[in-house]
Amino acid sequence: MSATPFGARLAAAVETRASQVVLGLDPDPRRVPGGAEGARAFCRRAIAAAGPACVAAKIQLATFERFGTAGWEAFERVATAAADAGLLVIADAKRGDVDVTSRAYAEAFLRPPIDALTINPSLGGDAVAPFIEAATAGGRGLFALVRTSNPGAAELQDLPLAGGGLWHEAVARKVAEWGAPSVDASGLSALGAVVGATVPERLAALRELMPHQPLLIPGVGAQGGRPEDLGPAFGGRAAGALVSASRSIIFAERPRRAAEELRAALWTAFEEGEGPVAG
Structure with missing residues (x-):
């Protein structure tokens, strides 16, 4: 029996949880003492506190890799805890290399309890x-x-191309092309895109270029992105965009309340920005 496509799983999870909030887990040792075990315990508390208002957890690999072998074990345990709490698990690893290495990265990460992986597409289609x-x-x-x-993203990602348009727009077109074969009945592709909330003026154009990509949107909260600016990102689909927030939730005095407030704000942005389904 073939696996349920990611787009369908994502759409079902958003509908069930009535949430587009991704709980960002990146414990900073300056604020979370105790090494790998301290990071694990902190993340488990954050999942228990804020998880019910979220649809996914995004675990930043670097914050665990710094601890070596103990960090990898802690990452696995946090990922399992998030999955046990009913959350989709996104490994924020930003991997990407030549095809043989990409295949090894895929084997390492694209397995339970991990549901999705961030990747760097800069090496091109054969690496993706x-x-x-x-x-x-x-x-x-x-x-x-x-x-x-x-x-600093603008230094390279906003460079104009000789043929017109910007570098990141060319990447968006390629992501749409590469992801087209995996679009399922939900209208979503297995290949989504990371687009920052800090450039809301680019969301409508990027959504037009990537009509079937679920967007993972960091930058809300501590980086200054605002939920009310994100309506165009959804493309008429509740699961069209997931919004990641870390510090504004995990270090909040009341993490559950912070997550609930973001959930409500995002659902309002989706409903107010809802138009014809993209694509």
Whole structure:
């Protein structure tokens, strides 16, 4: 029996949870003492507190890899805890390399309890292909970096191209092309895109270029992105965009309340921005 496609799984999870909030888990040792075990315990508490208002958890690999072998074990345990709480699990690893290495990365990450992986598509289609093959075979998802939320992103990602348009727009077109074969009955592809909330003026154009891509949107909260600006990202689909928030939730005085407030704000942005379904 073939695996349920990621788009269908994502759409079902958003409908069931009535949430588009992704709980960002990136414990900072300056605020979370105790090494790998401290990070694990902190993340488990965050999942228990805020998880019911979220649809997914995005675990930043670097914050665990810094601890070596103990960090990898802690990551696995946090991922399992998130899955046990009913959350989709996104490994934020931003992997990408030549095809043979990409295949190894895919084998490492695209397996339970992980549901999706962030990837760097800058090496091109042959490097992305092994990720797509593994994801579609296992009902997993991918989120390719297209226009990130950090201030320095504009230095390269907004460069104009000789033929017109911007570099990140060319990446968006490729992501749509590569992801087209995996679009399922939900209208969503297994290959999504990372687009920052810090560039809301680009959301409508990127949604038009990627009508079937679920968007993973970081940058809300501590980085200054606003939920009310994100309506165009959904493309008429409740599961068309997932919004990741980390510090504004996990370090909040009341994490559940912070997550609930973001959930309500995002659902309002979706409903107010809802138009014809993209694509």
